[in-house]
Amino acid sequence: MKCLVTGGAGFVGSHVAQALLDGGHEVVVLDDLSTGHRAAVPQGARFVHVDLADAAATDAAVGAERWDAVLHFAALSLVGVSMREPFLYLRRNTMTALNLIEACTKHKVTKLVFSSTAALFGGDRPDPIASGDPIDPGSPYGESKYLIERTLVWADRIFGLQSACLRYFNAAGADPKGRLGEDHRPETHLIPLTIDAALGRRPGLKLFGSDYPTRDGTCVRDYIHVMDLADAHIRAIGELDSRSVTYNLGNGLGFTNMEVIQSVERVSGRRVPWEWAERRPGDPAVLVADSAGVRAETGWMPRYQQLDDIVETALRWREAHPHGYGEPA
Numbered sequence: 001m002k003c004l005v006t007g008g009a010g011f012v013g014s015h016v017a018q019a020l021l022d023g024g025h026e027v028v029v030l031d032d033l034s035t036g037h038r039a040a041v042p043q044g045a046r047f048v049h050v051d052l053a054d055a056a057a058t059d060a061a062v063g064a065e066r067w068d069a070v071l072h073f074a075a076l077s078l079v080g081v082s083m084r085e086p087f088l089y090l091r092r093n094t095m096t097a098l099n100l101i102e103a104c105t106k107h108k109v110t111k112l113v114f115s116s117t118a119a120l121f122g123g124d125r126p127d128p129i130a131s132g133d134p135i136d137p138g139s140p141y142g143e144s145k146y147l148i149e150r151t152l153v154w155a156d157r158i159f160g161l162q163s164a165c166l167r168y169f170n171a172a173g174a175d176p177k178g179r180l181g182e183d184h185r186p187e188t189h190l191i192p193l194t195i196d197a198a199l200g201r202r203p204g205l206k207l208f209g210s211d212y213p214t215r216d217g218t219c220v221r222d223y224i225h226v227m228d229l230a231d232a233h234i235r236a237i238g239e240l241d242s243r244s245v246t247y248n249l250g251n252g253l254g255f256t257n258m259e260v261i262q263s264v265e266r267v268s269g270r271r272v273p274w275e276w277a278e279r280r281p282g283d284p285a286v287l288v289a290d291s292a293g294v295r296a297e298t299g300w301m302p303r304y305q306q307l308d309d310i311v312e313t314a315l316r317w318r319e320a321h322p323h324g325y326g327e328p329a
């Protein structure tokens with residue numbers, strides 16, 4: 001296949017681009033490098049520097065070649081920031097996606113895979129969440145992703161653009177071959193922050209909220225390895241010959257934030273300095289996936305089910321790349 005990967009210089013997009021290349025596919029990465037890194041674009045992929053907010057440039061990039069599939073990762077993606085800047089998130093995520101989707105329909109693209117999110121499911125949901133469960137985003141970030149899912153429904157009904165909305169839970173880990181890893185700036189995600197605290201690269205970790213209705217009072221999340229996510233993307237494209245699909249994607253296992261600290265301590269053999277902090281607005285107490293749909297329909301099975309195995313690949317990359325993809329600050 002020839003694939004256009006928006007956001008392919010970012011964490012999840014670069015790993016999926018790498019998996020596509022490893023599978024013998026052709027990849028063009030479209031990215032504005034706003035949060036991604038040129039060095040994260042895998043070897044063998046071509047790169048085009050485009051901001052999806054620029055409708056004309058987006059149209060030109062999509063129209064330049066015939067794509068077997070477009071994979072859309074590019075977005076603003078921080079739950080906490082979206083609670084402070086709701087209109088930025090609602091405007092930018094929907095507008096950039098609209099520019100891309102409109103260009104895809106104009107240039108007769110028939111398959112699109114979209115990075116949706118567990119953040120569609122706010123509130124307290126102690127049980128695993130299935131894709132048919134009621135949508136109630138807990139943040140403007142989650143809402144922006146839902147608006148894009150709805151846009152894709154109409155793009156299919158009116159133009160026949162078939163899409164896979166993949167609602168991932170918490171992406172984590174790194175390429176086990178060490179080619180790619182996670183490098184957000186600033187980093188806000190729990191696993192890389194906890195690893196950096198263990199490695200002495202930051203003074204300590206702040207644990208947001210001690211009074212959630214969970215087994216130890218900290219939030220529960222479902223961590224899914226990026227390579228398992230990549231596998232699901234490739235399988236999802238295979239489903240798009242005759243219909244659109246929506247899948248929840250996670251391991252189905254919930255770990256508390258405190259258990260993440262314990263896992264990093266086990267795997268690294270080092271102590272993690274941490275302290276309590278206020279709850280972070282927008283954080284649901286529990287997010288665990290029921291991924292029965294994607295398993296039954298595509299045969300997908302996560303290979304990294306143990307949190308320690310996910311943490312280990314992330315730790316190895318961060319140890320080997322003390323400055324991530326860049327130079328020391």
Ligand SMILES: NC(=O)c1ccc[n+]([C@@H]2O[C@H](COP(=O)([O-])OP(=O)(O)OC[C@H]3O[C@@H](n4cnc5c(N)ncnc54)[C@H](O)[C@@H]3O)[C@@H](O)[C@H]2O)c1
Nearest residue numbers: 007009010011012032033034035036052074075077115171
């Ligand atoms: N990381 C997670 O745990 C997680 C979970 C669920 C869903 N998602 C979704 O997956 C996608 C990727 O997340 P990530 O963690 O890899 O984020 P990331 O910030 O590492 O990657 C996003 C990439 O998109 C690019 N980008 C952003 N805006 C752009 C624009 N206007 N034009 C062109 N490129 C642009 C960035 O430069 C970056 O390379 C996002 O859509 C996110 O909402 C992520």
Ligand SMILES: O=c1ccn([C@@H]2O[C@H](COP(=O)(O)OP(=O)(O)O[C@H]3O[C@H](CO)[C@@H](O)[C@H](O)[C@H]3O)[C@@H](O)[C@H]2O)c(=O)[nH]1
Nearest residue numbers: 077079117118119169170188189190206207208219280283
């Ligand atoms: O310094 C920190 C950072 C995070 N957390 C907590 O750790 C948990 C996980 O947070 P984080 O790693 O930031 O991920 P989420 O906020 O759960 O969001 C991720 O996972 C969502 C799907 O569940 C995606 O939609 C988002 O894009 C992605 O950033 C939450 O309870 C946070 O409050 C801390 O306690 N301290």
